[in-house]
Amino acid sequence: MTNSIEEIKDNDLLLVIGSNTTETHPIIGLQMKKALKKGAALIVIDPRRIELVKRADNWLQLKPGTDVALINSIMHVIVKENLIDRSFIDARTQDFDAFKESLSEYTPEYGEKITGVPAEKIIETARLYAKASSPGIYYTMGVTQHTHGTDNVFCIANLALMTGNLGRRSTGVNPLRGQNNVQGATDMGCIPNFYPGYQSVSIPEVREKFERAWKAGLSPRPGLTATEMVDSARRGDLKALFIKGENPVLSDPDINHTVKALKKLDFLVVQDIFLTETAELADVVLPAACFAEKDGTFTNTERRVQRVRKAVDPPGEAREDSWIITRLAGKLGYDMHYLSAEDVFSEAGKMWPALAGMNYSRIERKGLQWPCTTRDHPGTPYLFKGGFPKKKAVFTSVNYRPSEELPDSEYPLTLITGRELLQYHTGTMTRRVEAVNRASPEGYVEINPEDAAGAGIENGRMVRISSRRGSIKIMALISRRSLKGTVFIPFHYKEAAANMLTSTKTDPVAKIPELKVCAVKLERINNAREKEQV
Amino acid sequence: MVNLNIDGEQISVDKNSTILDAANKLGITIPTLCHNPELTTFGGCRLCLVEVDGNPRPVASCATFVQDGMQVRSSTPYLERLRSTNIELLLSDHPNDCMLCERAGNCKLQELAYYYGIRExxxxxxxxxxxxxxxxxxxxxxxxxxxxxxxxxxxxxxxxxxxxxxxxxxxxxxxxxxxxxxxxxxxxxxxxxxxxxxxxxxxxxxxxxxxxxxxxxxxxxxxxxxxxxxxxxxxxxxxxxxxxxxxxxxxxxxxxxxxxxxxxxHSPERLSRPLIRVNPKSNWVLEDSDQPYGSGKPRQRLAGFQDFKEVSWDEALEYIAFKIREIKENSGPDAIGGLSSARCTNEENYLFQKLIRAVIGTNNVDHCARY
Missing domain, CATH: 3.30.70.20 (Alpha-Beta Plaits)
Incomplete structure (x- = not known):
């Protein structure tokens, strides 16, 4: 997030794109409700009638995967009606003219044709956003999990830049992180092209700095992303994989593909707190400690580094991940010795200036938001105050590209996957909580009433849903939450796993899979049990 | 700003403050049950009553704004009698289940009954x-x-x-x-x-x-x-x-x-010892498992465990080190990869990528930011 959670309540306009915020980030949802109470306007861009829609002033129900066309046409209106922030564009950006040219064909009428959103709504949204004094954009995987996910994000950045809505309190672009420490894991360099602190592995000076600090020779070749590792394993190039605290069998697209790839590995180690579906395929399984059993820090979606504290002992011989990693390094002949978790944290601070000003005593009571460069730096509640790190932000012209797998006569529906309120991710944790299981016991497919009538499906029936990659049995939930022609399945449920169906097509830049769009078909299963109506 | 006097102490507060806000600022405790500064004023419990000079009857301090020159008394024998009676009324319809109640020891009503000595x-x-x-x-x-x-x-x-x-x-x-x-x-x-x-x-x-x-x-x-x-x-x-x-x-x-x-x-299904595979990887099908979790069975008896045997940490880590060295020698470090976790701490993630980069020697390290 460029802004802080606490700043949301002072937005005078909330533009929520591809984020079911009140279900997936409930506490950020509360801040949004505060802003609405104070009179903020709410625009929701989502194919599903999510809970926020009932609070929205304007709901743009776009067809899945048409975000670029929609945002470009919104920007077309902003240019046409001269609602741009000329002084911001001149002072802090470059390449605006070429970008402006690229918008010329995206009239609201053209936008309506592609997205299904009425032209008037596009025009109204453009005016609302451009005229707001402190608007905030909020998005999650609904924007990024597309083969044009990077393009979608460029569009959002362009929209904020052309209206000067960046770099102020309560004004900015805010991707909401979906897991407790996605931000931190990325910050700490668990990505194939960057060392900790987004320092590129392919710059020789940077590499030498890390080689000196770690007393080891480092590879100059950027590594493989998670999706590429699975592909590489399937091809037989990747021979061994060490998976810590992840369950790609259920979370990655196309489960058959993932399982085949993992089974092909010569050696698979899985380190986790439960015998996950992925661990069942491992050669060695290592028992780890969970969040309540260790000391350390998590970095939340607003870049705030906060203390995690040990409350209870892990079961049996389960060990903290840090214990396991340092012991294994020792067995491999590398001395990785630390006195405490804080010792590791301070090494990370030495390698990445944005953390250099933090230590555990400074974040004892309240976490600090990076960048925090010196011991007296108060942290950074919002980014880009007074300028961008690269001096001028660049407009990137983006053209609409359809999603990779569009519905056709054989597979006529578009599948969207996502989360629901009570279950979490692959269910490894929440499905072992009895109360959660009672409230959210099983998977379901949300089907628009018209589509259900067309297929002769009643509410609560078991149906078969298939894609080119696989098929699952699942309970039908007939609901107006789904746009006609689309269905939604939460991906938490192993016995009705949405990712049996999803496609492994990825974004060319970010390598993020297109989990939000794939083509499926729906069939009723005869003699299926009736589901009790509640 | 508005000046007022509570229990003989002078204080200056913002004009939008209530008497209760001013009293809190002075560190004077006035009992309440229904007040919550995050929520709208309710004024229902009638415990925060105070006497204000010139007012014939006590007023609810949570719902009364301050005025210049106010003279407030937060505790008088009359006010305490009113409060005690209000608590008695609340308790007249209360099950007195403190023996088993989850909130015993951390209950405002219990604390007030104790303070006012209400038994009969x-x-x-x-x-x-x-x-x-x-x-x-x-x-x-x-x-x-x-x-x-x-x-x-x-x-x-x-x-x-x-x-x-x-x-x-x-x-x-x-x-x-x-x-x-x-x-x-x-x-x-x-x-x-x-x-x-x-x-x-x-x-x-x-x-x-x-x-x-x-x-x-x-x-x-x-x-x-x-x-x-x-x-x-x-x-x-x-x-x-x-x-x-x-x-x-x-x-x-x-x-x-x-x-x-x-x-x-605290699930009994938590992993508690390292496991090494002893049986070949089964033909693994998801749909077979109808009720996959929360069976309450100890983990050893769960399906999936029969293909593994429990080993010591030393044995497990030696084996991993041996296999990693072997694969690195035969196929090079880039034939090895690591997937870290957005569920783990910063420190663990730092160590993990250091293990993959500095010890194994590849940049094949990623995590689930894309899922």
Whole structure:
């Protein structure tokens, strides 16, 4: 997030794109409700009638995967009606003219044709956003999990830049992180092209700095992303994989593909707190400690580094991940010795200036938001105050590209996957909580009433849903939450796993899979049990 | 700014303050049950009554704005008698279940009854009757313990925006209920549980696990990226309940997962020893497993475990090191990869990428940011 959670309540306009915020980030949802109470306007861009829609002033129900066309046409209106922030564009950006040219064909009428959103709504949204004094954009995987996910994000950045809505309190672009420490894991360099602190592995000076600090020779070749590792394993190039605290069998697209790839590995180690579906395929399984059993820090979606504290002992011989990693390094002949978790944290601070000003005593009571460069730096509640790190932000012209797998006569529906309120991710944790299981016991497919009538499906029936990659049995939930022609399945449920169906097509830049769009078909299963109506 | 005098002490406060705000600033404690600074003023419990010179009757300090020159008394024999009578009235319709109540020792009503020394009750008689059938899995609702402070109703509407409960009926028969007195069926955020001053609303999973003298550990939630601050109440190496403090980035608010979904920590299915595969990888099909989790069986008896044997840490790590060295020698370091975890700490993630980069010698390290 460029802004802080606490700043949301002072937005005078909330533009929520591809984020079911009140279900997936409930506490950020509360801040949004505060802003609405104070009179903020709410625009929701989502194919599903999510809970926020009932609070929205304007709901743009776009067809899945048409975000670029929609945002470009919104920007077309902003240019046409001269609602741009000329002084911001001149002072802090470059390449605006070429970008402006690229918008010329995206009239609201053209936008309506592609997205299904009425032209008037596009025009109204453009005016609302451009005229707001402190608007905030909020998005999650609904924007990024597309083969044009990077393009979608460029569009959002362009929209904020052309209206000067960046770099102020309560004004900015805010991707909401979906897991407790996605931000931190990325910050700490668990990505194939960057060392900790987004320092590129392919710059020789940077590499030498890390080689000196770690007393080891480092590879100059950027590594493989998670999706590429699975592909590489399937091809037989990747021979061994060490998976810590992840369950790609259920979370990655196309489960058959993932399982085949993992089974092909010569050696698979899985380190986790439960015998996950992925661990069942491992050669060695290592028992780890969970969040309540260790000391350390998590970095939340607003870049705030906060203390995690040990409350209870892990079961049996389960060990903290840090214990396991340092012991294994020792067995491999590398001395990785630390006195405490804080010792590791301070090494990370030495390698990445944005953390250099933090230590555990400074974040004892309240976490600090990076960048925090010196011991007296108060942290950074919002980014880009007074300028961008690269001096001028660049407009990137983006053209609409359809999603990779569009519905056709054989597979006529578009599948969207996502989360629901009570279950979490692959269910490894929440499905072992009895109360959660009672409230959210099983998977379901949300089907628009018209589509259900067309297929002769009643509410609560078991149906078969298939894609080119696989098929699952699942309970039908007939609901107006789904746009006609689309269905939604939460991906938490192993016995009705949405990712049996999803496609492994990825974004060319970010390598993020297109989990939000794939083509499926729906069939009723005869003699299926009736589901009790509640 | 407005100047006033409370119990002989002078204070200057903003003109939008109430007498209660001013008293709090002076460190003068005035008892309340229904007041919550985050919510709209209710003025229902009548415990915060104070005397103001020139007013013929006591006023509710939570609902009365300050005025210049006010002379306020927060405690007089008359006020204390009124307060004591109000508590007695509340207790006349209370089950006195403190022996078993989850909130005993941390209950505002119990504390007030203790302070005012109320044992006998002049008003005993008719009691409200509640339908105790409540099948929701999260919130225990023993509504006969309700004191009608209305904090749950207000937080549900004003903060959560859910409006799942409200007052119904009138007079003595007033109750807080979901629509048509059905079971609670809401987002189960438990904000209501967090503000309830008595044992009327508690977490169902708290029951009989320990209510006092637990160790409190402040930490951060392990679910979504909001980073809510949690306080884990720990007794005998078990988490017995979870709540959040007011002065945190999430202002004491939590969602259903943060507040109620901690049971997995102590699941019998947790891994507790390293495992090495002894049987070949089975033909693995998802659809076969109808009820995959929460069977309550100890982990050794679960399907999936029969293909492994338990080994010591030394054996497991030696084996991994041997295999990694072998594969690195035969196929080079880039034939090895590591997937780290967005669920683990910064420190563990730092160490993991260092292991993959500096020890194994490849940049094949990533995590689940894309899922």
């Amino acid at each position: 009750n002049r008003f005993e008689g008719t009691r409200r009757i509640y339908n105790t059938q409540d099948n929701n899995p999260f919130v225990s609702r023993e509504m006969e313990k309700c004191v009608m402070c209305g904090q749950c109703v207000r937080i549900c509407e004003e903060i959560q925006g859910a409006r799942a409960i409200d007052f119904s009926y009138k007079g003595l028969w007033t109750k807080v209920t979901p629509p048509f007195e059905r079971d609670l069926d809401c987002e189960f955020c438990g904000q209501c549980v967090g503000v309830c001053p008595t044992g009327a609303l508690t977490g169902k999973m708290w029951s009989n696990k320990g209510r006092q003298k637990f160790r409190e550990v402040d930490t951060v939630c392990s679910y979504c990226g909001c980073g809510c601050n949690l306080t884990l109440a720990v007794k005998k190496n078990k988490i017995v309940r979870v709540y959040s403090r007011k002065n945190t980035i999430n202002e004491g608010m939590l969602c259903a997962k943060g507040r109620f979904a901690y049971e997995f920590v």
